[in-house]
Amino acid sequence: MEAERYDIDFVIPWVDGSDPAWCREFRKYRDLCGCTEAAGARGANGASDASVERYRDWGTLRYWFRAVERFAPWVHRVHFVTWGHLPAWLDTAHPKLHVVRHTDYMPQAYLPTFSSCPIELNMHRIEGLAERFVYFNDDTFLCRPVGPERFFLGGLPRDEARLAVIPAERVGHNILECLAVVNRRYDKRTCVRRNAGKWFSRHYPAADMLKTLMLLPWSFFTGFRDFHMPQPFRKDTFETLWKKEYALLDATCRSRFRSVTDLSQWLVRYEQLASGRFAPVGMKDTKLVALSESGMPQLERDILSGRYAMVCMNDSNDIRDTEAVRLALKGIFTALLPEKSSYER
Numbered sequence: 001m002e003a004e005r006y007d008i009d010f011v012i013p014w015v016d017g018s019d020p021a022w023c024r025e026f027r028k029y030r031d032l033c034g035c036t037e038a039a040g041a042r043g044a045n046g047a048s049d050a051s052v053e054r055y056r057d058w059g060t061l062r063y064w065f066r067a068v069e070r071f072a073p074w075v076h077r078v079h080f081v082t083w084g085h086l087p088a089w090l091d092t093a094h095p096k097l098h099v100v101r102h103t104d105y106m107p108q109a110y111l112p113t114f115s116s117c118p119i120e121l122n123m124h125r126i127e128g129l130a131e132r133f134v135y136f137n138d139d140t141f142l143c144r145p146v147g148p149e150r151f152f153l154g155g156l157p158r159d160e161a162r163l164a165v166i167p168a169e170r171v172g173h174n175i176l177e178c179l180a181v182v183n184r185r186y187d188k189r190t191c192v193r194r195n196a197g198k199w200f201s202r203h204y205p206a207a208d209m210l211k212t213l214m215l216l217p218w219s220f221f222t223g224f225r226d227f228h229m230p231q232p233f234r235k236d237t238f239e240t241l242w243k244k245e246y247a248l249l250d251a252t253c254r255s256r257f258r259s260v261t262d263l264s265q266w267l268v269r270y271e272q273l274a275s276g277r278f279a280p281v282g283m284k285d286t287k288l289v290a291l292s293e294s295g296m297p298q299l300e301r302d303i304l305s306g307r308y309a310m311v312c313m314n315d316s317n318d319i320r321d322t323e324a325v326r327l328a329l330k331g332i333f334t335a336l337l338p339e340k341s342s343y344e345r
Helices: 020-033 061-071 116-121 174-185 188-194 206-215 235-244 246-253 266-275 296-304 322-336
Strands: 008-014 078-082 097-101 132-135 140-142 156-159 231-234 286-290 310-314
Touching (some): 008 061, 156 231, 188 266, 231 235, 231 266
Parallel strands (some): 008 078
């Protein structure tokens, strides 16, 4: 079968939480809005999570670029989204690299922002962005070669549709806000019936399909399983949501810090799933891990084994010896990707 021919871009946002200029602006607006540094604490205007951990950098970004060059050389362009600071080692003249500052693509009314939600929900506005793109957080990494068909097939983003119940610890957060929008826009039973082959696909583990089956009696979407992996999107899905849900998206984007009532990029993924505009793929080649001092040996095995195509390393507020974790991560990624990429000076 002839390979599909369309451009696929990568988008990755990054923040240097140690940049003095960024820190001054961060503290200024944090104090103005009444946010606290405690993760999850709410300020006077309902804003929350101005925690330092949310902006912590583990020094792994150069390995992200090395992985892209080695494992996905087919990528059309990499859009590197930043507040304004840049890593000293990054070669900004690289022909595939597009440095995008928040001021380059976000409406002025939403700036400055210290929340990932406005940054993500406005990605479709990036100049020159391909219709099909993959969104990476800076804690998601490619660990072995992947082809473009891993992310898109027949022009559609590849994903696993699995119903879920939102865990108790996430109740009240923006996942529920996203679900409320999806449930207003779609009838769950109709969605599943019209695209049964996408909800019950041979690509999915039997256990996942069983969990979806068990939740079918509920008349509304109780939740979707979120894989926290590089997420393929189509720009037109963003455009549709901005047209249909402008007031809600605008309210989210005017919040400088993350709030429990915000919408997020999960809404765009849920829209793709509910509308049936996706192609099924299994997630057995992915691994989500929580960073910890004791978990480094297992993380090393996961990354170096070749078993997983993609790994997400979730930060944790419980890490005490950050330098030990930083050194361990450097050792793991140096073993996987020892050679400099052409994205490095």
